[in-house]
């Protein structure tokens with residue numbers, strides 16, 4: 001199966017009432033772990049690469065690996081997504097390479113750190129939408145500013161400083177025509193999200209619900225949505241790691257989001273924890289080993305296990321065979337002739 005448009009994947013998720021995990025990749029083993037999980041659970045999937053990942057793996061290596069994943073798993077719809085594009089140029093380069101989706105994170109200036117103005121965000125996002133849609137590529141925008149820093153990208157902070165304003169979300173969706181909208185409801189990137197167990201007041205789920213009420217057909221995106229499970233933290237610390245106690249986003253909160261318009265759920269930290277724990281275990285228990293396969297194989301298996309669990313929890317499991325992929329050129333025609341709407345449905349307050 002060729003790579004599919006993320007718009008198609010999310011439209012189908014909306015029809016089916018489920019969320020789709022978007023998992024970050026930097027290397028072959030992570031891609032293989034995701035595909036093993038997708039195959040096992042029969043899940044459509046979003047694979048995403050940050051700017052840091054594209055640099056680390058070199059663009060072409062990473063993209064050819066994704067193409068291999070698509071070729072080897074013809075029954076699985078896969079969208080390839082640029083995570084947190086910081087500029088028009090970054091998104092353009094991903095699109096020209098063959099990515100089927102890009103995120104233009106115009107909530108920050110192109111330094112990837114300084115919050116931008118609303119008008120700056122609208123302007124750069126609209127420019128990306130025009131370029132992307134002509135080529136059938138999906139665009140995710142961001143309104144409000146997420147917390148934390150990941151891969152050198154982010155404004156820092158707890159994620160509660162720049163919560164999305166629902167009125168601004170409506171105006172942003174109307175003026176840019178984005179296919180998916182990342183909102184800030186108190187989540188942040190990285191492992192250290194919350195210093196106490198989130199009790200339902202830490203995440204602004206009321207804001208998410210308010211935005212979904214105003215924009216009932218807009219696909220919402222939750223970033224920084226690793227759950228940072230204690231058992232994965234414990235494995236790392238048991239075998240010589242030094243993670244401080246921390247809490248992530250509870251799966252039940254994500255599921256509440258999915259019932260309220262969230263269609264894409266970004267997960268990276270949980271997979272990083274699984275990989276590192278598995279490698280530390282091999283190093284600690286069998287220090288005589290030196291063949292990288294001896295620790296990369298368990299690392300890959302540990303990541304596949306977490307990904308498969310999330311796929312089941314988000315509801316995408318079992319949906320891989322629901323639809324046939326639409327050629328990206330047909331998607332481009334759909335944007336041009338209006339069959340694929342880029343004008344959000346806006347409900348009254």
Ligand SMILES: [Zn+2]
Nearest residue numbers: 189223224266
């Ligand atoms: Zn993010």
